[in-house]
Amino acid sequence: MSEVTIIMNEQAITVPAGTTILTAARENGIEIPTLCHDPEVSRYGGCRLCVVEVAGWGSLPAACVTEVRPDMVIETESARVLEARRTILELLLANHPEDCLTCEKTGACALQDYAYRYGVRRDAFLGERQNHPLEADNPFIIRDMNKCILCGKCVRVCSEVVGRSAIDFSHRGFRARVATALDEGLQQSGCVFCGSCLEVCPVGALTEKKGRGKGRPWEMTSVTTTCPYCGVGCQLKLQVKNQRVIGARAGGSGLNGRHLCVKGRFGHGFIHHPDRLKKPLLRKEGVLQEVSWSEALAYTAQRLSQVKQQSGGAAIGVLASARISNEENYLLNKFARRVLATNNLDHCARL
Amino acid sequence: MTNSIDEIAGADFILAIGSNTTEAHPIISLRIRRAVQRGATLVVVDPRKTELAELAGQHLQLVSGTDIILLNSLVHVILEEGLWNQEFVQSRCEGLAELKQAVEPYTPKYAEQLTGIPAAVLQQTARGYAQAAKATVVYTMGLTQHVSGTDNVLALTNLVLLCGQIGRESTGINPLRGQNNVQGACDMGALPNVFTGYQPVADDACRQKFAEAWGGPLPAQPGLTLGQMMDAAQQETLKAMYIVGENPVLADADANHVAAALAKLDFLVVQDIFLTETAKLADVVLPAVSFAEKDGTFTNTERRVQRVRQAVPPVGDSLADWQITSALSNLLGYPMPYGHPEEIFRELVKVTPSYAGMTYARLEQAGIQWPCPQADHPGTPFLHQGEFVRGKGKFHAVHYLSPAELPDEQYPLLLNTGRRLFHYHTGSMTLRTGLQEICPEERLDISLQDAAALGLNQGERVRLTSRRGTVISSVHISDRVPQGMVFASFHFPEVAINQLTNDARCPKSNISEFKICAVKIEKI
Ligand code: SF4
Ligand code: SF4
Ligand code: SF4
Ligand code: FES
Numbered sequence: 047m048s049e050v051t052i053i054m055n056e057q058a059i060t061v062p063a064g065t066t067i068l069t070a071a072r073e074n075g076i077e078i079p080t081l082c083h084d085p086e087v088s089r090y091g092g093c094r095l096c097v098v099e100v101a102g103w104g105s106l107p108a109a110c111v112t113e114v115r116p117d118m119v120i121e122t123e124s125a126r127v128l129e130a131r132r133t134i135l136e137l138l139l140a141n142h143p144e145d146c147l148t149c150e151k152t153g154a155c156a157l158q159d160y161a162y163r164y165g166v167r168r169d170a171f172l173g174e175r176q177n178h179p180l181e182a183d184n185p186f187i188i189r190d191m192n193k194c195i196l197c198g199k200c201v202r203v204c205s206e207v208v209g210r211s212a213i214d215f216s217h218r219g220f221r222a223r224v225a226t227a228l229d230e231g232l233q234q235s236g237c238v239f240c241g242s243c244l245e246v247c248p249v250g251a252l253t254e255k256k257g258r259g260k261g262r263p264w265e266m267t268s269v270t271t272t273c274p275y276c277g278v279g280c281q282l283k284l285q286v287k288n289q290r291v292i293g294a295r296a297g298g299s300g301l302n303g304r305h306l307c308v309k310g311r312f313g314h315g316f317i318h319h320p321d322r323l324k325k326p327l328l329r330k331e332g333v334l335q336e337v338s339w340s341e342a343l344a345y346t347a348q349r350l351s352q353v354k355q356q357s358g359g360a361a362i363g364v365l366a367s368a369r370i371s372n373e374e375n376y377l378l379n380k381f382a383r384r385v386l387a388t389n390n391l392d393h394c395a396r397l
Numbered sequence: 398m399t400n401s402i403d404e405i406a407g408a409d410f411i412l413a414i415g416s417n418t419t420e421a422h423p424i425i426s427l428r429i430r431r432a433v434q435r436g437a438t439l440v441v442v443d444p445r446k447t448e449l450a451e452l453a454g455q456h457l458q459l460v461s462g463t464d465i466i467l468l469n470s471l472v473h474v475i476l477e478e479g480l481w482n483q484e485f486v487q488s489r490c491e492g493l494a495e496l497k498q499a500v501e502p503y504t505p506k507y508a509e510q511l512t513g514i515p516a517a518v519l520q521q522t523a524r525g526y527a528q529a530a531k532a533t534v535v536y537t538m539g540l541t542q543h544v545s546g547t548d549n550v551l552a553l554t555n556l557v558l559l560c561g562q563i564g565r566e567s568t569g570i571n572p573l574r575g576q577n578n579v580q581g582a583c584d585m586g587a588l589p590n591v592f593t594g595y596q597p598v599a600d601d602a603c604r605q606k607f608a609e610a611w612g613g614p615l616p617a618q619p620g621l622t623l624g625q626m627m628d629a630a631q632q633e634t635l636k637a638m639y640i641v642g643e644n645p646v647l648a649d650a651d652a653n654h655v656a657a658a659l660a661k662l663d664f665l666v667v668q669d670i671f672l673t674e675t676a677k678l679a680d681v682v683l684p685a686v687s688f689a690e691k692d693g694t695f696t697n698t699e700r701r702v703q704r705v706r707q708a709v710p711p712v713g714d715s716l717a718d719w720q721i722t723s724a725l726s727n728l729l730g731y732p733m734p735y736g737h738p739e740e741i742f743r744e745l746v747k748v749t750p751s752y753a754g755m756t757y758a759r760l761e762q763a764g765i766q767w768p769c770p771q772a773d774h775p776g777t778p779f780l781h782q783g784e785f786v787r788g789k790g791k792f793h794a795v796h797y798l799s800p801a802e803l804p805d806e807q808y809p810l811l812l813n814t815g816r817r818l819f820h821y822h823t824g825s826m827t828l829r830t831g832l833q834e835i836c837p838e839e840r841l842d843i844s845l846q847d848a849a850a851l852g853l854n855q856g857e858r859v860r861l862t863s864r865r866g867t868v869i870s871s872v873h874i875s876d877r878v879p880q881g882m883v884f885a886s887f888h889f890p891e892v893a894i895n896q897l898t899n900d901a902r903c904p905k906s907n908i909s910e911f912k913i914c915a916v917k918i919e920k921i
Contacts, residue, residue, distance in 0.1 A: 185834040209430045209452070233835065238818060240423065256831055269708035272695045274688040275821050277574030278402065278424045279697025279764075284689060284708040291689050291709055300763050301402050301701075307423035308832065309821055315830035316687070317709070321671055323684035324713020334672075334682060339714065339724075346681050347728035349664040353637040359616060363626040363635050366587035367642030367718075368579035370685075371693030371705055373741040374718040375578070375585035376593060377733065378641060381722050384611040385731045389598055389620030390635070393587045394576070394643050 151250030359387030410529030415539015485561030499794030581696035801901030866896030
């Protein structure tokens with residue numbers, strides 16, 4: 047593959063032909079802001095926040111869609127570039143609701159971060175505001191199209207990666223927004239509630255319903271673990287606050303990247319469900335009653351050893367589980383064969 | 398799986414059999430979709446018109462239970478047209494003569510009559526698979542939950558071996574495992590006949606090795622499978638059971654039989670996170686913690702051992718399963734003095750050759766795919782490169798076996814069962830999350846034709862009866878099922894569909910025929 051050498055911020059950089067200016071910059075530690083670019087989906091070039099200045103070019107090209115050419119001389123933070131970015135951010139803020147105080151995205155919002163970084167306030171143009179109703183007629187995702195910056199990432203991830211095309215741009219100009227085909231709720235749209243759109247949305251337009259008001263990004267610790275449902279073994283980042291799991295995000299790397307299915311992403315409510323067993327139960331006079339661990343364990347051990355003595359280990363069966371860990375299955379294997387002296391050990395592998 | 402999930406995206410030809418991948422393994426379906434976007438051919442073999450079937454270039458909507466006929470006919474075509482991989486077969490396989498003889502009668506014309514798939518489509522599929530640069534197969538319970546389940550898989554293996562579509566990247570034969578750690582439970586010897594790493598209990602050397610590691614004698618006779626245990630409980634030869642994290646009362650075929658068998662036990666102890674239908678029958682219920690409250694490892698369907706990390710403290714007085722088992726063992730006079738799951742992991746890798754090179758530190762980043770025999774081994778993304786574990790790959794002569802119970806006059810419809818996207822297994826977890834709100838009840842899928850014949854409207858309630866039991870469900874009129882078939886999941890306790898399913902089992906694998914039984918429907 048042929049290579050191309052360019053000068054970026056006075057630094058000589060050599061990359062394979064066909065590389066975009068954005069990729070060349072990122073691979074060399076130069077940060078260029080983006081809103082609509084996403085490496086996993088097709089190039090779009092819509093927001094223009096990523097513009098850079100190329101010597102000899104009249105207009106400022108968007109770094110995310112412009113490929114390097116030999117001997118390009120690029121400035122990523124020239125005065126013209128900064129002015130252009132500020133204007134873009136001012137326009138975006140002009141019709142963005144003033145809701146950062148209560149917005150779920152605060153602290154993890156690209157628009158907020160860039161406004162801060164480029165020193166843009168929300169007073170330059172006082173534009174007309176959108177006034178769309180909140181769309182929340184499903185258990186998982188709240189869509190607030192007043193906050194949408196039309197980056198189109200949700201549309202592309204839904205069609206290109208998830209393959210659902212549940213949402214698309216509708217209307218034009220000022221009224222443009224992202225909607226389901228018939229403008230009905232997500233539940234009627236073929237959406238599978240994978241939440242991949244949540245994962246890519248740079249602002250607070252798409253947020254998780256169950257997590258509302260439960261915690262700020264900086265208050266939560268994130269624990270990477272493995273999904274408890276199907277055999278794919280997606281990596282999850284459980285969001286924990288005050289010793290409770292209040293959300294789950296995709297692990298970000300590994301086999302599932304930023305994607306999960308509805309069970310992995312939204313199916314964690316069982317962890318703290320009131321029905322969880324909290325104490326051992328022992329059947330007394332026909333009814334299961336709460337008892338202490340020592341009583342439950344002593345009774346169990348006594349009954350198992352009684353059966354073993356009277357009828358032999360082969361009269362005992364053990365079901366291990368496809369749900370518990372390797373370590374736990376190993377211990378049950380050892381416990382059944384060595385302690386109970388039975389090979390009657392199985393689990394529901396056959397379903 | 399012989400291969401990694403990621404490799405699916407690199408295949409040119411994907412044959413998916415009996416796998417409702419978009420609902421049961423959604424993230425794997427993203428890889429299949431990516432392969433299709435890249436131009437790969439996807440052929441789906443399924444009696445139902447699943448979403449994956451809609452994505453496929455070719456949907457072979459076969460008559461339920463005729464998989465062997467279909468697969469043998471593909472082999473027939475490939476042999477007849479000389480499309481097989483001679484070099485691979487000569488150097489790595491044996492039994493070709495028997496295979497040739499066995500598939501002789503399975504002409505595409507004959508197969509067309511029984512499977513309902515046109516001969517030309519069978520020929521086209523055979524050619525496409527044989528001639529692809531990288532062809533891969535994925536299959537799930539749709540292939541295995543039949544009385545001929547093992548033979549179905551052998552018939553598929555014949556096809557794979559004959560074309561040499563294995564042992565390279567993005568080729569292979571890939572069963573997608575249903576539960577988070579079903580692979581690990583098998584690897585860890587939670588089976589009646591093997592220790593960890595599939596070391597047979599009946600093998601003297603293996604038993605000796607474990608007897609030394611565990612400091613005492615071990616029984617030599619392979620034990621009972623789950624289904625056999627239920628039979629033995631029914632006959633009162635099995636007297637006590639210790640059931641950990643399983644809900645056989647809802648999950649097993651012919652569930653009424655299971656509940657009756659458990660009721661006959663002298664002693665039943667169940668360890669789980671909820672009071673499941675099985676736990677309700679127990680003498681003792683021990684509260685375990687969920688995955689979020691403990692450390693450990695799970696092994697996924699591509700053999701990747703990955704960490705599970707504790708995120709929150711145990712709920713109430715619950716304890717991790719490893720702690721409970723250790724405590725019981727201590728009381729029974731065999732000390733298990735573990736302080737942390739990592740200590741157990743260090744012990745188990747010593748007796749498990751395929752895990753021998755793993756440590757928690759090495760698993761930290763992205764896990765490791767077994768076999769990983771030494772500390773410096775990177776793990777194995779795909780199996781059977783160069784040679785098969787048992788030496789030569791063997792062809793098996795297998796023949797069609799009729800399902801144990803087909804529709805008849807009295808029970809005119811075929812009941813097929815499986816999973817749905819929004820729920821999991823017997824629902825003990827997902828029915829306690831927001832997923833319940835979006836998919837609140839079971840709805841029996843039924844074809845437009847059958848619904849019309851029975852005078853049913855969308856959502857109407859019906860009584861569904863087999864020779865073993867009855868449930869009440871509402872109906873969902875859908876073109877996903879063909880005429881003559883109804884489909885239900887086993888996720889909802891209110892519609893305990895496994896009270897109806899047939900416990901006829903594949904004699905080799907002991908898997909029940911969850912996919913086919915005869916039922917009738919009455920409007921109520
Ligand atoms: S949740 Fe998934 S399917 Fe639904 S709109 Fe978002 S990306 Fe599309
Ligand atoms: S909803 Fe979010 S991801 Fe979608 S277009 Fe709007 S800002 Fe972008
Ligand atoms: S997120 Fe979905 S696809 Fe991934 S492991 Fe969990 S259940 Fe399976
Ligand atoms: S990030 Fe380049 S145009 Fe939006």
